[in-house]
């Protein structure tokens with residue numbers, strides 16, 4: 282049974298559609314990256330999937346349960362880390378987690394154990410008595426993740442979970458997200474595409490409220506044909522000679538003997554490289570296409586429309 286299905290999900294605020302006919306079917310656990318430019322509809326989609334916003338049209342099915350028909354039952358399988366976390370700053374970490382466990386309908390007799398488990402999983406046991414207002418941003422975010430997983434949901438939705446964190450906090454929060462994704466389906470949005478590339482095996486891209494792409498991260502990178510070659514020589518020519526070859530747009534030196542060539546005619550370029558290397562003794566040793574960066578694919582796909 283699929284963990285998350287959305288069927289023709291659409292939402293409009295006032296007159297304009299924020300999302301339109303989004304169909305997603307995610308059968309298994311793992312980290313899924315939700316990409317889209319500002320205003321693409323990511324938060325709207327996430328809020329609807331978590332039951333925080335009622336869609337204008339369509340439906341959400343979580344673990345086989347229709348969110349609109351049985352919201353309470355469906356929500357036992359959903360954890361949510363919203364973009365702005367509603368923290369009660371005068372509560373201690375432990376008090377807050379007890380409260381969220383009861384909101385998530387964790388059985389009273391299981392609350393102690395559930396709190397201990399998430400304190401440990403999120404590595405905040407030593408801060409259990411600290412007031413939330415006295416925690417750093419990184420630790421607040423861990424508390425946010427702890428409240429999202431306290432009831433062991435099958436689906437965890439995280440809206441920009443690493444936004445505003447410093448580099449150390451970023452590394453730790455990403456590690457925690459990866460651990461959560463081993464036990465749940467984690468759907469997360471981020472503006473940092475390299476982060477999505479590192480964390481997520483699957484990519485969902487929405488643009489202007491419409492689903493543009495939903496497949497593996499490697500399929501995402503293959504969406505746009507690379508127009509770069511990496512060439513490495515044992516006896517490298519001067520960069521100017523490479524720049525003058527037919528079919529070349531630009532050449533950058535990566536390290537001694539290694540160049541990145543932007544081209545518009547691959548056949549002509551490779552033919553010249555092979556011929557000249559033999560003629561002039563450049564000793565060409567590697568020639569390979571450079572994989573597109575996530576940024577390049579994102580730009581290409583969203584600019585096409």
Ligand SMILES: Nc1ncnc2c1ncn2[C@@H]1O[C@H](COP(=O)(O)OP(=O)(O)OP(=O)(O)O)[C@@H](O)[C@H]1O
Nearest residue numbers: 294295298299317318319320321322323324325326
């Ligand atoms: N409460 C609201 N009332 C009216 N329009 C809204 C509301 N919330 C969002 N919108 C509009 O709906 C569209 C989608 O917004 P949404 O916040 O879902 O996008 P997003 O992809 O999450 O953007 P961001 O990356 O900036 O957070 C935007 O055009 C936005 O202006």
